[in-house]
Amino acid sequence: MAQLTGDTFAGGQALLPLDEAVRLLFERIPALADTEVVSLADADGRILAAPLVATLNLPGFDNSAVDGYAVRFADLSDGETVLPVVGRIAAGHAPHESPGPGVAIRIFTGAPLPPGFDTVFMQEDCRQDDAGTVVLPRGLVKGANARSKGEDVACGATVLGAGRRLAPESIALAAALGAATLTVRRALRVAIFSTGDEIMSPGETLRPAAIYDANRFFLLALLKRLGVAVTDLGILPDTEDAIRRALDAAAPAHDLLLTSGGVSTGEEDHVKAAVAGAGSLVFWRVAIKPGRPVALGVIQGTPFVGLPGNPVAVFVTFAAIVRPLLAALAGETWTPPIPLPVASGFAYRKKKGRREYVRVTLARDATGRLVAQNYPVEGAGVLTSLTESDGLVELGEDVVTVAPGDVVAFLSYAALR
DSSP: OOOOOTTTTOOOSSOBOHHHHHHHHHHHOOOOOOEEEEEGGGOTTOBBOSOEEOSSOBSSSOEESSSEEEEOGGGOOSSOEEEEEEEEEOTTOOOSSOOOSSOEEEEOTTOBOOTTOOEEEEGGGOEEOTTSEEEEOSOOOTTTTEEOTTSSBOTTOEEEOTTOBOOHHHHHHHHHTTOOEEEEEOOOEEEEEEEOTTEEOTTSOOOTTOEEOHHHHHHHHHHHHTTOEEEEEEEEOSSHHHHHHHHHHHGGGOSEEEEESOOSSSTTOOHHHHHHHHSEEEEEOBOEESOOOEEEEEETTEEEEEEOSSHHHHHHHIIIIIHHHHHHHHTOOOOOOOOEEEEEOSOEEOOTTOEEEEEEEEEEOTTSOEEEEEOSOOOTTOTHHHHTSOEEEEEOTTOOEEOTTOEEEEEEHHHHO
C-alpha cells in the first residue's frame, strides 16, 4: 500500500488548471509496490509490473502469408514463368529437404518457406496443368506474400512496457510469444461510502423527503470497470463520530477512500470534519465545470477523495481527478484520452481560465459531417443528461465562446471510463 504524508495534497488556494492538478497527482502519489503473477486468462485490464521481453522471434521462421506457390525470385522471367511443382508444404510441417533452383512448391498459409525460397504467388493468380507444372504471372515483386522471421517481433525486444494496462490485443501478443503468465500490479483496493439522512439504498421503501443513492452505485460501476477491488461501506450514519470511526477502520486495508457529497461547509455536512479529525484534509480548487472543489485528504497514509454530490459532477471529477489518481497508485502509464474533432451544433459562452465539459449527442449532417448538439438541460443533477447523450465536448481554458460550426473536442463516455 502506498503511504502518503499528511501534506501530500497541500497547495495554494488559487484555481488549479486541470493539467497541473494531474501532474501533481503523479508527482506526489507513489505507486503501490505489491505485485502478483496471473495467468493470461486473468490478465485483461491488469497493470503490467515488469516489461515483457520476447524470448523468441515472431514469426519464428520465414513463412507464407497465403495459399499458393513458393519460388525463388531469381527463377522468374520477364513474362510468364512455367516451373515444375516438386513438393507440398502445409502449415505445421517443416520441409524435409531444400529443393534446388528452377522449381515451385505448393505451399499453404503459415507453412515454412524452404531455404532460398523468397516469394509466394497466390493460388488464384496461377494455373497448374496436368503435367505437374504451374504457370506464374509476371509482375510480382521479390518477397511478395512472404513473412520474414522476426519481422513482427525480434527476439530480445521489449514488446510491452511496465505500467501498461493490458488489453485483449496485448494478451494475444504475450500468448504468441509463449508467455503463460504475466507479472502485474496488485489490484487496487478502494472503499466507497455515502452519508446523509436523506439517502437510501435501492430496494428499500423510500421515506418521505428521501432519495435513492445513485452516486455510490455510479462509483461502484466505474471502479469495477477499471479492475478495482471495491469495498462498499454502504450508507454511513450521518454523524461525525460514526464517519470518523468508519474511515479509521477502512484506511489500513485500502489504497483509496472515496465518497461523494457531504464535504461542503454546511452544518449538516459531517464528512469534512470527520476526515480532518481522522487525518488531514485539503480542498483542491480545480478549474473545471461541472464540479466544485474536490476534497482530498490522507488518513493513516491512505488517500481520501470527496467528490461533488451531483451525479454529472461526480462523473466529470471522477474522469478528471480520480481516474489519473488511480493510475498513479497503480503505477499505470496513463495519458488523457484523445478527443475527436467534430463540428459544434450549438452556441456557448464560458469563463476564461476554466475547462468546461458540455454533454452532447452526435449526429451527421447532410454532408456526412459529425455535429455535436448540446443536451437541452444543463443541470449537474440531471442523470438523464448522461444516459441520453453520447459524451462530452471539452472546452479548454482559453475558449470563451463557441459558435455553431466551430470545431470542438468530443470525448465519448467510453473513452472516459
